[in-house]
């Protein structure tokens with residue numbers, strides 16, 4: 001898991017043979033600088049970030065730097081200081097590239113880099129680790145459910161794994177000796193009800209359904225009424241995929257929420273989503289309490305997870321990493337950040 005991301009980040013912070021970190025940057029990283037003789041002067045030209053591009057610090061006009069890191073004249077006067085400064089730029093650029101290649105959205109990369117810029121290069125790794133730990137918030141459904149029925153709504157854009165997640169959640173609660181009823185509130189997509197029914201038949205749980213084209217809020221309402229009457233522990237509401245830019249469909253989701261007042265509304269985000277994760281998260285944010293990151297087995301880079309957590313500040317309840325009903329894991333931020341090599 002996360003091997004790709006680990007490779008990227010480790011390359012940035014040294015340790016790998018192909019590390020693009022310059023010798024001077026290695027010197028300021030305790031572990032990475034082991035093989036470099038102390039006090040060896042940095043070869044001229046080695047600090048130029050890219051062939052054909054002038055060394056930014058030599059010009060004194062580095063691109064893409066915050067005010068706080070613009071080199072002071074006294075720094076530029078000392079060759080050693082110049083080297084460190086150039087290497088800070090190199091570190092930031094490499095870090096930016098690494099995070100972008102890992103699928104972290106542009107604006108979230110900027111937020112993370114702003115934090116790194118506030119510290120010395122040798123503290124960058126610790127700072128990034130701290131910021132990521134603060135971002136990635138795990139949450140779990142309480143073992144003792146606070147209500148009966150406990151109502152969970154699953155929402156998200158098309159194909160992100162809502163229906164599969166409903167089925168996995170049904171298995172999750174059945175394993176914990178809770179009774180479950182499922183609401184087929186995707187009355188829009190062809191074959192959506194049959195797809196859910198197949199899962200429910202396999203899992204042995206009751207599904208409440210209406211006809212295609214009927215009001216999803218009415219289906220959800222009936223499922224909750226059924227659960228109340230039959231003393232069912234959990235209601236899981238499957239909703240249709242909706243593009244976050246479709247105001248009409250977002251209002252429909254608001255109506256479902258208004259009518260059944262779920263205890264927990266979860267947004268499914270596909271781990272393969274790139275920059276769009278930010279837009280999806282922002283649009284659904286007012287309607288959700290937390291996130292389920294799906295298809296984590298398909299894309300292990302963790303970028304979408306970081307982006308959505310940064311934008312919503314909402315906790316992550318599960319990582320779905322596979323198509324089997326049991327493929328639902330809690331988020332373990334330390335494990336993820338350790339795997340990144342931070």
Ligand SMILES: Nc1nc2c(ncn2[C@@H]2O[C@H](COP(=O)(O)OP(=O)(O)OP(=O)(O)O)[C@@H](O)[C@H]2O)c(=O)[nH]1
Nearest residue numbers: 158159160161162163164241294295320321322323
């Ligand atoms: N590899 C993998 N595939 C998944 C995962 N979750 C869902 N899928 C697959 O993704 C596809 C879409 O899943 P659905 O559960 O139908 O997605 P949905 O959001 O309900 O789709 P719509 O109802 O059409 O909006 C299916 O082929 C699932 O088997 C996962 O965690 N890992």
Ligand SMILES: [Mg+2]
Nearest residue numbers: 162163186192
């Ligand atoms: Mg579905």
